[in-house]
Amino acid sequence: MQRRMTLWAWxxxxxxxVWTLLPIYWFLKMSLLTPDEIARFPPPLVxxxxxxxxxxxxxxxxxxxxxxxxxxxxxxxGQIINGLINSLIVSIVVTAITMLVVVPLAYVFARLDxxxxxxxxxxxxxSVALPPVSTLIPFYALYVQLGLAGTxxxxxxxxxxxxxxxxxxxxIGYLRNLPPVERLARVxxxxxxxxxxxIVIPLARSGIAVAAVIAFLFAWNEYxxxxxxxxxxxxxxxxxxxxxxxFQHPEPxxxxxxxxxxxxxxxxxxxxxxxxxxxxxxxxxxx
Amino acid sequence: MxxxxxxxLKKSFGAFTAVQDLDLDVTDGEFxxxxxxxxxxxxxTLNCIAGLETPSAxxxxxxxxxxxxxxxxxxxxxMVFQSALLYPHMTAAANIExxxxxxxxAPEERRRRIDDAVSMLEIGDLLDKLPSEMSxxxxxxxxxxxxxxxxxxxFLLDEPLSALDAALRMTLRAEIVNLQKRLGSxxxxxxxxxVEAMTMGDRxxxxxxxxxxxxxxxxxxxxxxxxxxVAGFVGSPPMNLIRGEVxxxxxxxxxxxxxxxxxxxxxxxxxxxxxxxxxAEGGLPCAIFALERLGRETVLIVEDRARNRLRLLVEAEFExxxxxxxxxxxxxxxxxxxxxxxxxxxxxxx
Numbered sequence: 001m002q003r004r005m006t007l008w009a010w011x012x013x014x015x016x017x018v019w020t021l022l023p024i025y026w027f028l029k030m031s032l033l034t035p036d037e038i039a040r041f042p043p044p045l046v047x048x049x050x051x052x053x054x055x056x057x058x059x060x061x062x063x064x065x066x067x068x069x070x071x072x073x074x075x076x077x078g079q080i081i082n083g084l085i086n087s088l089i090v091s092i093v094v095t096a097i098t099m100l101v102v103v104p105l106a107y108v109f110a111r112l113d114x115x116x117x118x119x120x121x122x123x124x125x126x127s128v129a130l131p132p133v134s135t136l137i138p139f140y141a142l143y144v145q146l147g148l149a150g151t152x153x154x155x156x157x158x159x160x161x162x163x164x165x166x167x168x169x170x171x172i173g174y175l176r177n178l179p180p181v182e183r184l185a186r187v188x189x190x191x192x193x194x195x196x197x198x199i200v201i202p203l204a205r206s207g208i209a210v211a212a213v214i215a216f217l218f219a220w221n222e223y224x225x226x227x228x229x230x231x232x233x234x235x236x237x238x239x240x241x242x243x244x245x246x247f248q249h250p251e252p253x254x255x256x257x258x259x260x261x262x263x264x265x266x267x268x269x270x271x272x273x274x275x276x277x278x279x280x281x282x283x284x285x286x287x
Numbered sequence: 288m289x290x291x292x293x294x295x296l297k298k299s300f301g302a303f304t305a306v307q308d309l310d311l312d313v314t315d316g317e318f319x320x321x322x323x324x325x326x327x328x329x330x331x332t333l334n335c336i337a338g339l340e341t342p343s344a345x346x347x348x349x350x351x352x353x354x355x356x357x358x359x360x361x362x363x364x365x366m367v368f369q370s371a372l373l374y375p376h377m378t379a380a381a382n383i384e385x386x387x388x389x390x391x392x393a394p395e396e397r398r399r400r401i402d403d404a405v406s407m408l409e410i411g412d413l414l415d416k417l418p419s420e421m422s423x424x425x426x427x428x429x430x431x432x433x434x435x436x437x438x439x440x441x442f443l444l445d446e447p448l449s450a451l452d453a454a455l456r457m458t459l460r461a462e463i464v465n466l467q468k469r470l471g472s473x474x475x476x477x478x479x480x481x482v483e484a485m486t487m488g489d490r491x492x493x494x495x496x497x498x499x500x501x502x503x504x505x506x507x508x509x510x511x512x513x514x515x516x517v518a519g520f521v522g523s524p525p526m527n528l529i530r531g532e533v534x535x536x537x538x539x540x541x542x543x544x545x546x547x548x549x550x551x552x553x554x555x556x557x558x559x560x561x562x563x564x565x566x567a568e569g570g571l572p573c574a575i576f577a578l579e580r581l582g583r584e585t586v587l588i589v590e591d592r593a594r595n596r597l598r599l600l601v602e603a604e605f606e607x608x609x610x611x612x613x614x615x616x617x618x619x620x621x622x623x624x625x626x627x628x629x630x631x632x633x634x635x636x637x
Contacts, residue, residue, distance in 0.1 A: 183339050184372055189360030189389030203376045 024263070031055070031256035034065075038252045054257035074254045076245060082234065083241035084261065086152060087220060090237060091265070093156050094219035098163040099212050106168045107196055110175035111182060121172075127165045132224040135161075140228050150233035158225045163215045170214060174207035175200070209276040217266050238262050289350035289440045289473060290315045291336060296345035298331050305331040307497045309345070313441075313475060318467050320488030321477045324520070328497040329477045330445055336475060337443050338362050349440055360389045365434035366443045370450035371427040373418040379429045380414040386433045404432040407466070423451045427459055435470065442467070442474040448483065460486055481521045485509065493517050511623075515630040518557045518623065524586050524598045527563060527617075529556045530627070538624070541593045543571040545619050553627045560586065561600040562621035570614030573597065575607050589615060 030038060032050035037043075053063035053071040060077035062070050074080070108114075109121050139158055140149065148154030181203065185195040201208065223239045231240040242262060245255050291313040298306040306328040313319045321329040334340040336347060338359035347355045354362050365386070373382045383404065387397055405411055408428045418426055427447060434442055444463075448456045464487050467474050478484055484491045485505045492502040493516070501513040512518035518526050531540025532553050538545040545556065564570075565587075573589035576596060580603065587599040587607070599615060607613070624633035 179372060179375060180368070181372065181374055183334075183366075184368060184374065186339060187337060187359045187364070187366045188385045189358075199374060203374070205376075 027256040027259050031253055031260050033253055035251060035253065054251070054253040055261075057251070058254050058257050058261070074251065076241075076248065076254070076258075079236065079241045079244070080238070080258055080261075083236050083238035086230075086235055087238040087262075088265065089152060090156055090159060090222075091216050091219040094159045094163055095212055095216045097156070097160060098167055098215040099208065101160075101164055102167045102171060102211065102215075103201065103208060104196065105164075106171035106175055107200060109168070110172045111178075111200075124165050125169050127161060128169055132162065136224060136228055139225065143229060149229055150235050151230075152235045155222075155226060155230050155235060155237070158229065159219050159222050162222070163218045166218065167211045167215050171204075171207060171211045174211075175204055178203055206276040209273045213269055213273050216269050220266055290317075291441055291473060291475070292348040292351075293332070293336070294346040294348065296332065296335060296347065297343045298328075298335055298340060299343045304497055306335070306342075309497075309499055311492060311499065311502070313473055315350075315473055316471045318464065318474045318476065318487060318489045320484040320491045321475060321494060322479070322481060322484040322488075322491050322520075323494035323500075324479055327494040329479075329494050332494070333443050333445055333475060333477045336441070337364055337366050363437065363440045364443055365437045365439035365441075366445065367427075367430045367434050367447045369446045371423070371430035371447055373426060373430055373433070375418050378415050378417055379410065379421070379432075382418070382429060383414075383433045383436055386437050390437070400436045400438070404436045407435070408432045424455045424459060427451070431463070431466065435466075440473065442472050444474065444476045446478055449478070449480070456483075463487065482523060485521070491521075493520065495520075511632070512557070513632055515555060515557070515625040518625065518632075522559060524560050524600070526557045526559050527597045528625075529558075529595070529597075530554075531556060533624070538622075541571075541591060541595070543591070545617055545622060547619055547622060547624065549624050549633055554633060555625045555627060556617075557623040557625060558617040558621060560598040562618045563597060563599045563615055564618065565599065565601065566614040566616045568614055570616030571597075573613060573615055575609050575611045575613065577609065578605070578607060589613065 029045075029047050031054045032047040032052070033044070034049070034051060034053075037047070037049075051063075051065060051071075053065060056063040057071055057074045058077055058080050060073045060081070062073050064070050105124075109117065109124075143149040143154050143158075146154075148157070178200065181199050182195055185199050190199060221239065222237070223243070226237045226240045227243070230236050231244070238258075239262065242255070242258055245258070291311075293309050293311040296306055296309040296311070297304070309328075309332060311319075311332075321332060323329045331340060335342050338354070338357055342355060345355075346353055349362065359366075373379075374385065377385065380401075383401055384397075387400070390397075392400070405414065408431055410425070410428050410432055413421060413425055413429060416425075418429070421429065430447065447463075448459055451459065460483060463476075476483075476487060485508075488505060490502060490504055491508050493500040493508060495516050501508060501517045503511075508517060508521050512521065512526075515528065519528060529540045529543065530553070531538055531543070533539075533547060533549045533551050535551070536546060536548055538547045538549070538554070538556055540556065547556075571591055573591045575587065576590040577588040579586040579588070582603060584603055585601050585605045587601050587605065588596055589599065590596050597615060625631065626633055
């Protein structure tokens with residue numbers, strides 16, 4: 001029997017939706033306004049005369065609004081483009097390496113028994129509990145000596161130290177709840193590796209897809225390490241590049257447009273994997 | 288097809304011994320049921336036969352050949368798991384075919400075997416379905432087809448019916464036995480359900496605490512249980528077990544007196560509900576506690592003055608109300624005596 005949604009449930013959902021979408025709407029709207037409209041008080045709730053000028057400007061193009069009025073390309077366009085490329089490289093590489101490491105790792109912890117399993121698991125998961133700030137200075141000192149500060153490679157390595165433990169922890173819970181197909185696979189003559197590749201991974205594709213989204217989002221949103229390790233270098237990412245604008249008095253619509261651009265990749269990733277996200281039942285990862 | 292022999296099989300997990308010193312012979316073409324409560328070692332035993340667990344000690348022989356260290360697929364066994372486990376992301380057809388992936392059959396032979404299994408189990412219309420789209424009974428049939436295409440040395444079934452509803456369980460019970468007899472395949476079937484064991488097995492091996500309590504045909508197990516454990520575990524409604532003492536050729540427990548030729552000492556008397564009768568007088572004075580009408584017969588539960596409960600099987604038309612007084616007496620010829628210390632059956636009590 002399908003239960004009717006109560007008024008309270010609707011109200012709760014409405015609050016959650018407004019809470020989530022209002023800020024996004026606000027700068028989406030702002031990115032389409034003219035400088036005059038932004039300066040107006042009270043600010044307009046909807047863009048009366050929306051113009052995509054800001055989106056051209058932040059990528060380094062002038063935009064002809066009317067024959068007399070041209071909105072000039074943003075001075076930060078180079079940084080935005082560079083940050084966007086760097087962020088994409090870091091996020092894609094981090095996601096790929098994370099999944100390559102985490103799928104077998106989580107599988108072993110979730111489904112096999114071996115000596116010192118609990119101690120090893122705790123060692124891996126401990127790093128989830130460490131706030132990035134606590135390892136920031138050691139990493140920085142180390143990176144300066146190794147010549148890794150200000151490099152994409154260095155940033156990828158440090159981001160992996162966050163994504164691998166966290167995604168492992170997440171995926172262990174998912175894999176634990178799969179039916180005991182390994183015994184069936186052994187009777188059918190699958191080796192352990194074949195079981196993982198041909199049985200477990202296809203079976204767990206939803207969980208693995210969601211884990212990949214999480215890894216991507218972590219890498220994309222990573223800010224603390226990027227701020228210290230790569231900010232102000234050619235390896236700067238979009239997140240730190242954007243935060244830098246706050247001190248440079250940019251055109252507000254440019255900042256807003258750049259923010260919209262920065263949330264696009266995660267939105268796309270989530271959109272294409274939404275079927276898996278809905279399917280995945282995130283049960284208590286640590287029993 | 289082959290006989291299976293377990294020779295001093297032992298399996299421990301760390302400090303816990305799941306199976307100890309198990310000797311068991313499954314003859315060619317036999318349907319053997321491993322019966323016992325959960326944790327008795329029956330599934331571990333089956334997993335050892337399958338090769339999913341490596342024994343800590345002892346040997347496993349298929350037709351005299353030592354297979355103890357062979358991996359599962361080279362033993363040529365087929366296994367049906369609890370709740371008829373299938374690969375959830377594969378269709379029925381792919382599940383069945385996976386059984387043959389390590390065999391070097393010619394493609395047409397492969398095809399023929401699959402077709403045979405499919406028609407034998409009447410699952411032609413399920414082949415393109417995923418396990419999640421099938422009912423419990425359909426999954427069971429597909430799992431069975433997956434098992435038989437391999438034409439295995441032995442079928443190993445691990446509580447395959449436990450997750451199904453009662454009516455379906457009954458249907459499939461008969462289907463599995465029928466199929467096993469038609470194929471003549473050596474089969475080991477694990478269950479904790481004594482009705483399943485009694486109805487399906489050629490022989491039953493009752494296990495408890497990692498040990499074999501008794502092995503025999505269903506009627507041997509039922510009529511001559513070797514231990515108190517077997518007596519209490521097999522039979523529905525369960526056997527009445529009454530603790531008492533034998534002195535001067537009479538068993539005495541509270542107000543109950545049964546003339547029995549047995550050595551004096553503390554014992555437990557076991558009597559099946561159908562061998563306990565209602566008497567007008569001269570028996571153990573009881574009062575009716577409950578009546579369970581099963582249609583063909585009625586289970587009468589009575590309570591004596593010391594509040595011990597006994598079960599009797601009486602005719603369906605039995606008239607009585609809760610609280611009615613009556614006397615009950617066991618048939619001395621059908622009473623079994625078990626030693627209190629060892630739990631083993633005493634000398635024949637007749």
